[in-house]
Amino acid sequence: MRVRIHRGTEEIGGSCVEVEAADGGRVVLDLGRPLDAGWGEPVALPAVSGLTEHDETLLGLLTSHPHLDHYGLAVELPVEVPIYLGSEAARLLDAAAFFSPVSGALRCAGHLVDRMPFELGPFTITPYLVDHSGFDAYSLLIEADGCRLFYTGDFRGHGRKAALFERLLREPPGDIDVLVMEGTHVRADGAHDEVVFETETTLEDRFVEVCERTAGAVVVFGSAQNLDRLVTVYRAAKRAERTCVVDLYGATVAAATRSTIPQPGFDALRVYVPNRQRVRVKESGQFDRVARIRDHRVFPEELAEAPERFLLHVPSSTAAELLRAGVLTARGLAVWSMWDGYLDEPAGVRLRDMLAAAEVDLVHLHTSGHASVADLQRLVTALAPKRVVPIHSEAGDRFTELFAGVDRQPDGVWWEAA
Template structure:
């Protein structure tokens, strides 16, 4: 089996890895590269033989999408791939991507031959046998893949951690007994951090900092950070506050609940039935109203919608997650931030969503009290080490990381550091 990292080696975001076995070829993720703090982005699409045409001697059979952060799927929206390529994701993931693509002023379309997978259910693509494993990450769903072909076995982790609300998923991966692993392709976004607090500890830290404080709580939170939204719902309940989201987040939460129930899964995530949830009438909410396919959901959202008069009258009791460009609607309606508190992670770069860093700087410039938290959406190095010790791969291939040296220092010759475009053949 050959492994080729087309993008994501020695850098964070934009993952795209090719696996080749005999005449079978598949891609693991096809992400858009991250934005810089200046809002600049690299070329989104890649020139991979067979990705956009039929000229390759051996066609690309499939693209496996690990989760719904744009740095893992975003290039699929930039240009339709060859229609002969099957794109595998979960049903929830497809819904999240399609909703997210419709939100900008210039909507995008997911034009691809979509096929669903489910955790633990093997499927076959050409010479590959693939098993998805649900992982702990901030996206609605995130998966690792066990890929078997030609007597070789590879695990691709996607993005993961073990300290979030789905920590049990990581334990299930550790408990799996797939046999000898030839290569572990693991993300290392925050491999520079050996160990840190779990999400419940972080929320307890935030709650302790809120004691004796009056005023609104603004929390840096990407629109798809379902894990953080779930934790903030519990925080609202514990502190007798309201969690105020926009229509985009509310629609994602409701669709997530609906599709999970369809599969017989009960989620901890908030929904329209959550007592402390409120929906603000802003441009994102108005945009949802224009999506005719979600009119029934929007109808059920109406009783939870509140205007700016209610927001201003109850401001001291509100927790408001803010995502990219939130400063535009917050700044129009709220002028006094003297009693406000800003929660953000000083361990995150906020580069996964365009405009997030600009939003953070705007809120910091308002002069409100700040509570930086050591929160992380990705695996600490102790978690990566635990996975390596558990699976005992012959090779560890880091991706989505600027900390390649940490892998060589820890794992020695077993750490295989690849450059973008470099081929590595499993012997």
């Protein structure tokens, strides 16, 4: 079995790994859009035979989870390639496509199911459901020709599904020849080496605290697709005796997934339809999208009348209309619940200026979607692979300082897995 990482050995995101068996059959693990590519900017497909013209030796594309930096280039392939993704991840992408021009639905040939092996030509593939900020995310065990490769995808050990990580450590697949491991928090300057990330559970406590000390609305700006965070915010709202308000996009995505995720119909959960989403519905003529949530809908007037009764989880693009409507006031609080680097980008700077002008405080409540260095080390110890190959890191060169058996490989070059 041989392997070629097309993208990801020098950067976080854009991951793409091609694996070839002795008989020439191949699978591709992830086909991500680089994070540094602008919206709408065309990105060339990696040089994998079968992506731009039919090649029957390409047996499948396995997408680990529904984050753009892992599936983004798979949305509009010029030829049909059998794509595999978790079933809930696929439903999430279907639901998101209407609202988010950068999201896209994938036509799936099959679905990844936790610890259910399946075969593609000479390959046996076993997905392992993992804890990550992306929903329905998997690590993948790829076996062929007596060789075993474990690709982590993106994962963490401190989220709402941390038990999955502990189970993997307790019951690791044995005899791993190569571990292709993400290293988002392996940084060139080592700044994250010792960092212990807050769990979603302690984050929930902090959301409760801010609700209790805020006299107005608490408005959380987050990602509609980070369902772990939605659970955290909803639970905090319940504890603080506030009604949780989500936008139509968030409500639609949540309703597309499993019934345990807070969604319309849940106690003390209401749906706000921001201007931009209302226009989108109107232009598309898909009024059933709004009709479906009619019983749970909340309008700005009701929010503005008693803002202290509400905790909102909405996109940051709603800030201006919430300020204008008197929902978010100087008595309220804005919470940034995503990576804080976005606040330094032009849209983030505009948001900060807008909130400052309205004298609304902004705090940052967030925890990483990726494993700490300590958890990466625990995984390497548990799997005890013959080799560790870095991916999804800006500092693959530093892996040798942190893990045993590191074999650094460059982008675009074939190497033997065993």
